[in-house]
Amino acid sequence: MKKAVVLLSGGVDSAVTLFMAMREYECTALVFDYGQKARGELISAQELARAAGVRISLIKIDLPRWGCALLDSEVEIPKGEDVSADGKVPETYVPARNMIFLSFAVSLAETEGARAVFIGAHQLDYSNYPDCRTEFFESFNNMIKVGTKAAAGSQPIRIITPVIDMTKKEIVEQGARLGVPFEYTWSCYDGEKTPCGECESCLFRVAAFKEAGVKDPALKNRD
Amino acid sequence: MKKAVVLLSGGVDSAVTLFMAMREYECTALVFDYGQKARGELISAQELARAAGVRISLIKIDLPRWGCALLDSEVEIPKGEDVSADGKVPETYVPARNMIFLSFAVSLAETEGARAVFIGAHQLDYSNYPDCRTEFFESFNNMIKVGTKAAAGSQPIRIITPVIDMTKKEIVEQGARLGVPFEYTWSCYDGEKTPCGECESCLFRVAAFKEAGVKDPALKNRD
Numbered sequence: 001m002k003k004a005v006v007l008l009s010g011g012v013d014s015a016v017t018l019f020m021a022m023r024e025y026e027c028t029a030l031v032f033d034y035g036q037k038a039r040g041e042l043i044s045a046q047e048l049a050r051a052a053g054v055r056i057s058l059i060k061i062d063l064p065r066w067g068c069a070l071l072d073s074e075v076e077i078p079k080g081e082d083v084s085a086d087g088k089v090p091e092t093y094v095p096a097r098n099m100i101f102l103s104f105a106v107s108l109a110e111t112e113g114a115r116a117v118f119i120g121a122h123q124l125d126y127s128n129y130p131d132c133r134t135e136f137f138e139s140f141n142n143m144i145k146v147g148t149k150a151a152a153g154s155q156p157i158r159i160i161t162p163v164i165d166m167t168k169k170e171i172v173e174q175g176a177r178l179g180v181p182f183e184y185t186w187s188c189y190d191g192e193k194t195p196c197g198e199c200e201s202c203l204f205r206v207a208a209f210k211e212a213g214v215k216d217p218a219l220k221n222r223d
Numbered sequence: 224m225k226k227a228v229v230l231l232s233g234g235v236d237s238a239v240t241l242f243m244a245m246r247e248y249e250c251t252a253l254v255f256d257y258g259q260k261a262r263g264e265l266i267s268a269q270e271l272a273r274a275a276g277v278r279i280s281l282i283k284i285d286l287p288r289w290g291c292a293l294l295d296s297e298v299e300i301p302k303g304e305d306v307s308a309d310g311k312v313p314e315t316y317v318p319a320r321n322m323i324f325l326s327f328a329v330s331l332a333e334t335e336g337a338r339a340v341f342i343g344a345h346q347l348d349y350s351n352y353p354d355c356r357t358e359f360f361e362s363f364n365n366m367i368k369v370g371t372k373a374a375a376g377s378q379p380i381r382i383i384t385p386v387i388d389m390t391k392k393e394i395v396e397q398g399a400r401l402g403v404p405f406e407y408t409w410s411c412y413d414g415e416k417t418p419c420g421e422c423e424s425c426l427f428r429v430a431a432f433k434e435a436g437v438k439d440p441a442l443k444n445r446d
Contacts, residue, residue, distance in 0.1 A: 062283035095333035099326040103319055110318035136370040143362040147322055147354045
């Protein structure tokens with residue numbers, strides 16, 4: 001079976017992406033501990049990988065201050081919708097985060113002989129994050145072709161974004177079809193045991209499950 | 224003064240690159256502790272930044288096994304020239320290392336409002352490392368343009384490679400002209416206090432100083 005590396009954050013999008021990738025690939029889940037305030041994400045990512053029966057590779061990054069609401073304890077996480085209609089980049093944007101995560105994933109893929117890297121980005125709901133758009137991933141793939149060992153001969157490593165053009169509702173529907181254990185997923189931008197219910201990400205989740213007509217199960221293993 | 228982030232490994236190439244960048248930019252040196260066997264590099268990078276009077280940003284990365292002679296304690300560092308003439312990628316190639324380092328540098332640049340990232344890669348001596356070639360850096364610059372916040376409006380962040388087409392001899396000459404304190408630089412692929420004198424990198428250093436007619440000073444502050 002072909003091998004793939006799947007970026008797993010512990011959220012709904014990456015969980016569904018993992019289960020989509022598993023239909024065709026032997027997957028390794030790549031999880032980052034980069035000091036995110038949402039410690040619940042990290043627990044979820046590991047629970048999900050265990051539930052899915054895939055190997056997990058955890059990378060710890062000790063960063064100096066990164067100037068973003070998701071990391072900085074002095075910046076408050078915005079309540080409600082942070083993705084503004086005027087095209088501004090949201091406060092929850094972490095500078096070059098996907099670039100960093102994908103680079104590590106490519107490194108792991110190269111080491112393990114995997115030729116695919118999956119990421120659960122989707123550009124409809126997050127169109128103002130520059131590193132969630134199709135053109136970014138295409139450009140990243142071009143860069144991989146000239147910058148890795150595989151470029152010398154065999155097939156290059158490729159970034160694959162299976163949910164990029166889905167709405168959050170469609171992602172939830174797809175997850176329900178594939179039997180994704182949503183009880184282990186975490187969406188909140190903050191905290192560890194109980195989602196705040198007020199941040200952009202919590203609001204998106206509630207709306208998506210409602211629109212999809214899927215019951216959002218209670219969070220498991222958080223006591 | 225314009226701001227720049229400079230990748231500083233502690234070796235001759237990045238030291239000279241830093242001093243070249245300092246002529247035009249207010250620099251922050253970015254140093255990585257990624258478990259490299261050459262602990263001497265890390266000491267050198269910090270000594271160099273101090274000698275140059277620039278700020279230093281240290282990122283610690285805790286990686287799972289990375290399958291490379293420079294990191295893996297079970298793989299021996301090759302003696303003599305590892306860069307083979309037959310176009311093979313050397314054993315000392317760390318998968319996607321420059322991709323990872325540059326991504327962090329872009330993130331730091333974005334956070335600090337810097338528009339330039341300097342890296343001391345040169346393709347003549349290291350032509351078999353895919354991530355040391357001009358086409359890789361050009362491709363990376365294209366990816367930055369679409370993947371960062373600056374892409375939305377202002378000038379994009381750019382990777383600059385001032386020594387890319389120099390020989391090691393020319394780099395040493397340039398460093399001598401700029402007063403680079405070579406007594407703090409570290410070239411060996413291994414160890415901490417005394418360079419092995421036998422690895423590819425040690426041999427390159429000796430040859431370059433000899434060809435340039437520059438006296439290589441003894442390593443300072445290592446007792």
